Amino acid sequence: MxxxxxxxxxxxxxxxxxxxxxxxxxxxxxxxxxxxxxxxxxxxxxxxxxxxxxxxxxxxxRPDLKRGTFSQQEEDLIIELHAALGNRWSQIAARLPGRTDNEIKNYWNSCLKKKLKQSGIDPNTHKPLCETASRGGGDGVKEAKNNDNPGSGNPDFLAPNAVNMYAEETLLQPQNPGLGFGLPSIYGGGNGGGEFEFDSGILQWLELMPNKGVQVHLDGEPEDLKWSEYLNGAIAANESFQERDIYGKELH
DNA sequence: AATATGCCCAACCGCGATTCC
DNA sequence: TGGAATCGCGGTTGGGCATAT
Structure with missing residues (x-):
């Protein structure tokens, strides 16, 4: 052995x-x-x-460790990075100064996973739970092993309805030259939103993430929210998520 | 107050990748 | 070039604390 x-x-x-x-x-x-x-x-x-x-x-x-509770920004970033990288904790940790892969992994498993589930999102795929459940999906680390990580090349990675991740155009300007690809869209969908696509520029791409948000459509009007605001709203609207969107608006 | 249960997190384990000889 | 040693990563375990009963 x-x-x-x-x-x-x-x-x-x-x-x-x-x-x-x-x-x-x-x-x-x-x-x-x-x-x-x-x-x-x-x-x-x-x-x-x-x-x-x-x-x-x-x-x-290590003297450079931050310790203490995760800030809202760190939490947002972990979710975003996990959506892009999957369970590559060391790579995620590399984007969070002062945090260790173990710390992030523990935080993900004990807290963030739960939070995402409460908001109706499958923490493994970052898809709506109703969608993954219908494909016989379930829970647990085992699935992550089945190459089901978003960002690990799964071409089937689609987005929650009515949610568009976007990067503010200004971020694509001077300080980030050389980005030869369009606006990333982790959660495409809605009206024909993008598929999950990125090329080898993923890490450059992720540097744009901190100011990225979520776009929800309320009564046809797009509204920009921070990812954390979206999540909190989603958790609050938890009970009716299957039938309604995160703000209680009926789906279909 | 005592016991059961659940949760968090530090640490362990196994294995693939890399380096060394 | 190949085998051994070492490194680094991700998954899992289990002790201790908090909360529920």
Whole structure:
């Protein structure tokens, strides 16, 4: 079978780190850098494996970590990035300074997924739940493995009705030269809105995202909302989502 | 007040990718 | 060039805390 775990090699400590261990690790890395992780525990005087030391440093001890609750902007960005990248937590984390992939992954699994579901959106596909349910979709991480991530090349990735993600045109101007493709539309749909398309410029593209919003159509009039505002509205309108749109307007 | 249940999050595990020798 | 060592990622687990009963 697979490679055996480093924890089996010798009597190494497992579980939560003590303040003393943290102190040793921080002291060692601040003085010498981490170098080769497998040699860190020995040099730092720790009964841990290198892998555990690396994880502890990256997820908890690094001085540039932000910690604390996620801001609304961060939350928006995670949702947007997840829609584009799927469960590529390290890539998502790279776009959120001071946050770790583990932290984002946990936040997604414990909080954002739930929030999206409450708003009637499948957190795996970012499609309306009624749509995914009709295709025999369900829940859970397992599905994410089935190449069902949006942004991982699924050509079938369509959008919730009446919701258009848009990028403000101004963002496509001077500071972002060289973008050779049109306005992105994660959630196309509505009146013939776009399919989910992007090319290798996806990361450049995502740099435009923070000011992007959601366009909802109320009584035929488009209204621009921030993604977070859309989500909150959607959650409030949760109960009738299947029959009505997020603001209670009947579908069909 | 005691117990059960649910949730959050730090840490572990397994595996593919990359680097080293 | 191939095998071993190491790194890094994403999924999963389990301990501890909060809330419900």
């Amino acid at each position: 697979g490679k055996h775990s480093c924890y089996h090699k010798q009597k190494l400590r497992k579980g939560l780190w003590s303040p003393e261990e943290d102190e040793k690790l921080v002291k060692h890395i601040s003085q010498h850098g981490h170098g080769c992780w497998s040699s860190v525990p020995k040099l730092a005087g720790l009964q841990r494996c290198g892998k555990s030391c690396r994880l502890r440093w990256i997820n908890y001890l």
